[in-house]
Amino acid sequence: MAASPLTATRSAVFSKKCELGGSISSSPPPLVAHRCRKHSLNKILAVMAPSRTPQRPPSTTGSVKHAMTMTEKILARASERSQLEPGENVWVNVDVLMTHDVCGPGTIGIFKREFGENAKVWDREKVVIIPDHYIFTSDERANRNVDILRDFCLEQNIKYFYDIKDLGNFKANPDYKGVCHVALAQEGHCRPGEVLLGTDSHTCNAGAFGQFSSGIGNTDAGFVMGTGKLLLKVPPTLRFILDGEMPSYLLAKDLILQIIGEITVAGATYKSMEFLGSTVESLSMEERMTLCNMVVEAGGKNGVVPADKTTFKYLEDKTSVEYQPVYSDENARFIQDYKFDVSKLEPLVAKPHSPDNRALARECKDVKIDRVYIGSCTGGKTEDFMAAAKVFLASGKKVKVPTFLVPATQKVWMDLYGLPVPGSGGKTCSQIFEEAGCDTPTSPSCGACLGGPRDTYARMNEPQVCVSTTNRNFHGRMGHKDGQIYLASPYTAAASALTGFVTDPREFLQ
Numbered sequence: 233m234a235a236s237p238l239t240a241t242r243s244a245v246f247s248k249k250c251e252l253g254g255s256i257s258s259s260p261p262p263l264v265a266h267r268c269r270k271h272s273l274n275k276i277l278a279v280m281a282p283s284r285t286p287q288r289p290p291s292t293t294g295s296v297k298h299a300m301t302m303t304e305k306i307l308a309r310a311s312e313r314s315q316l317e318p319g320e321n322v323w324v325n326v327d328v329l330m331t332h333d334v335c336g337p338g339t340i341g342i343f344k345r346e347f348g349e350n351a352k353v354w355d356r357e358k359v360v361i362i363p364d365h366y367i368f369t370s371d372e373r374a375n376r377n378v379d380i381l382r383d384f385c386l387e388q389n390i391k392y393f394y395d396i397k398d399l400g401n402f403k404a405n406p407d408y409k410g411v412c413h414v415a416l417a418q419e420g421h422c423r424p425g426e427v428l429l430g431t432d433s434h435t436c437n438a439g440a441f442g443q444f445s446s447g448i449g450n451t452d453a454g455f456v457m458g459t460g461k462l463l464l465k466v467p468p469t470l471r472f473i474l475d476g477e478m479p480s481y482l483l484a485k486d487l488i489l490q491i492i493g494e495i496t497v498a499g500a501t502y503k504s505m506e507f508l509g510s511t512v513e514s515l516s517m518e519e520r521m522t523l524c525n526m527v528v529e530a531g532g533k534n535g536v537v538p539a540d541k542t543t544f545k546y547l548e549d550k551t552s553v554e555y556q557p558v559y560s561d562e563n564a565r566f567i568q569d570y571k572f573d574v575s576k577l578e579p580l581v582a583k584p585h586s587p588d589n590r591a592l593a594r595e596c597k598d599v600k601i602d603r604v605y606i607g608s609c610t611g612g613k614t615e616d617f618m619a620a621a622k623v624f625l626a627s628g629k630k631v632k633v634p635t636f637l638v639p640a641t642q643k644v645w646m647d648l649y650g651l652p653v654p655g656s657g658g659k660t661c662s663q664i665f666e667e668a669g670c671d672t673p674t675s676p677s678c679g680a681c682l683g684g685p686r687d688t689y690a691r692m693n694e695p696q697v698c699v700s701t702t703n704r705n706f707h708g709r710m711g712h713k714d715g716q717i718y719l720a721s722p723y724t725a726a727a728s729a730l731t732g733f734v735t736d737p738r739e740f741l742q
Contacts, residue, residue: 299561301469302536303504306444306558310427318468318567326358327426329456332412333363335431337380342454353388354460360392360421361385362412367677368399371685375399392421402642402675410641410676413437413609417521418643420551424539425558429456433528434609434703440520441547442539442557447528467533469504470495471566474511476575481741483619484515484522485611485701485721489580490572492530493590501531503567506560508538511574517546518615525610526703529587579736581699582719585707593724596734602696604631604729605710606722607638608681611701614647616722617673621653621664623726627740630669632732636690637670638679645676670729683711699728 298315300308308315311322331339344351353359361381366374378396385393394415396408409415413434416422424442429435431453438445448462456462472491492499505527507520515523520537527535537543539557547555579593606612606620617637624631639645648661656664662673671690680690681702692698692711698718700710705717720728723737730740 299563299565301504301560301564301566302442302506302538302558303444303469303534304466304564305560306425306427307464307466309425309558310444316466318466318565320466321463322466323461324427324464326429326456326460326462327423328358328360328416328421328428329453330360330362330412330416330421330428330430330432330435331453332361332365332430332432333367333374333377333381334365335450335453336361336384337377338450339431339453339457340380340384342451343457346454347458351458353390353457356389357391358460359388359390359457360416361390362394362409362415363396364410364412364415365678365682366684366688367396368402368675368689369685369687371687374685392419394419402645408642410639410644411609411612411678413521413525414613414640414644417441417517417546418550418641420547420553423547423551423553423555424543425556429453429462434525436527436532436535437521437525437609439524439527439535440517440537441543442537444534444536445524446534465502467502467504468567469506469560469564470500470532471569472505472507472509473569473571474507474509474574475571476511476573478511478514478574479577481579481723481736481738482574482577483721483723484519485719486577486580486724487511487572487574488523488526488529489582489587489590489719490577491570492526492588493580493582494570495530495588497529497586497588498531500527500533502533503531505530505532505535506537506566507535509572511572512537513540513542515542516615517542518613521613522610522616526587529703579721579724579738581724581734582705584705584716584718587704587719589705592736593720593727593734594736596718597736599718599734600697601633601699601718601728601732601734603633603690603692603698604635604725605638605680605690605698605700605702606636606725607640607679607690608700608702609640609678610703611722611725612638612640612644612676614644614651616701617644617648617661618651618653619722620726621656621661623723623737623740624664624668624670624730625653625656625659626742627668627727627730629730630667631729633729635665635668635670635726635729636680637665637673638681638690639673639676641676645673648673668730680710682709686711699725699734701725 433447524535692715695714727735727737
């Protein structure tokens with residue numbers, strides 16, 4: 233039997249080796265000061281020090297005699313240790329705790345049970361509560377969950393509670409944001425060098441900002457809520473070096489599907505995944521979020537991208553909190569290196585029913601589909617919709633299957649109606665989507681990414697075939713247990729909507 237095109241090209245785009253000491257340096261560039269402009273402050277927020285500076289404090293960069301990775305350094309500083317080894321268990325001081333309407337009530341219940349009905353959270357400004365999962369539904373239990381969050385936030389005077397009361401018109405709720413992971417970034421809660429924990433497995437999304445960010449359970453979150461600390465095991469680090477010019481038909485979703493397909497859904501179990509290389513450096517913050525968002529699909533404890541000028545620029549108008557980025561030492565120990573020549577990659581999908589069931593999009597051209605879904609923390613950001621609009625614009629055609637659009641946040645929704653798509657002559661995403669025959673962009677939330685109550689918009693209530701920009705394609709993930717989900721980039725999702733089959737976006741993009 234002939235080898236598949238994917239197998240045949242693997243040696244050209246992928247190599248790996250075990251490392252005792254890293255040979256690829258992620259040392260920071262020369263000294264640069266970064267200032268925050270949100271409140272016209274003139275204080276320095278971060279200093280990137282040159283490599284091999286003996287005066288650097290160990291809490292920031294690690295002991296000179298003990299090289300550490302980014303993740304090890306962040307946890308060392310958070311545990312007030314000068315150095316750490318993978319496998320050590322340490323008490324970590326948490327900078328931000330996030331919870332939402334699905335896990336929040338359980339977390340609150342555990343907090344009250346263990347600390348007392350009248351107990352106060354450890355820091356009302358470090359607990360961030362974001363309703364986003366089961367919002368636009370008539371389900372009484374789902375609505376009750378948001379009520380529980382609201383009552384708790386009023387009782388505790390929580391500063392960052394992004395509430396929603398009018399379910400009929402999300403725009404009537406100025407505090408409501410939408411999907412927690414995108415909202416955390418947009419509202420300035422993601423900062424280099426910090427520890428952010430959340431009661432959602434895709435909390436690893438925030439690693440794009442050069443911080444330790446990971447999902448935890450309700451019990452752990454209840455403990456953090458009361459103490460501000462958590463006992464964590466220091467993970468070893470896998471290093472992913474992505475070099476080469478990014479082809480115009482690829483997006484970060486293709487990169488992470490390539491990686492997960494290579495190492496499998498268990499390949500990074502309780503490991504940190506550090507991303508670097510010229511391709512990663514060229515990615516926008518939203519694309520870096522896509523990359524880090526799905527590390528948990530490979531079993532990763534966290535994903536992380538070194539902070540750089542792109543990071544600092546994004547944060548300029550979003551936070552006034554001081555932060556200090558860290559970087560892996562030149563001789564840090566990585567348990568394995570994975571190297572990719574991105575210029576040789578092709579558009580990918582993950583076939584049902586696992587994120588590591590990787591295939592070339594062009595290999596699936598005979599797969600007939602019933603619908604397309606563009607949304608979620610992974611694929612519902614402004615740039616994701618811009619990418620989809622680019623394909624629709626290039627084709628000049630109408631979609632052949634129902635195409636559902638679910639913006640991640642209110643800001644994303646506003647961008648769809650306010651920002652012109654490059655090369656469109658001033659048209660917005662919403663105009664292009666309407667001309668292509670897509671559904672009107674709906675209220676921002678997690679939507680049908682994880683199924684939800686039966687009346688959730690775009691939920692798969694029938695055993696259909698869907699191409700989706702979301703992150704998981706397990707049985708029943710988007711509703712019906714017999715539904716088939718093909719995970720794809722916004723480019724591939726839009727191209728597939730135009731043909732009614734899984735389609736390589738190069739059919740429409742030059």
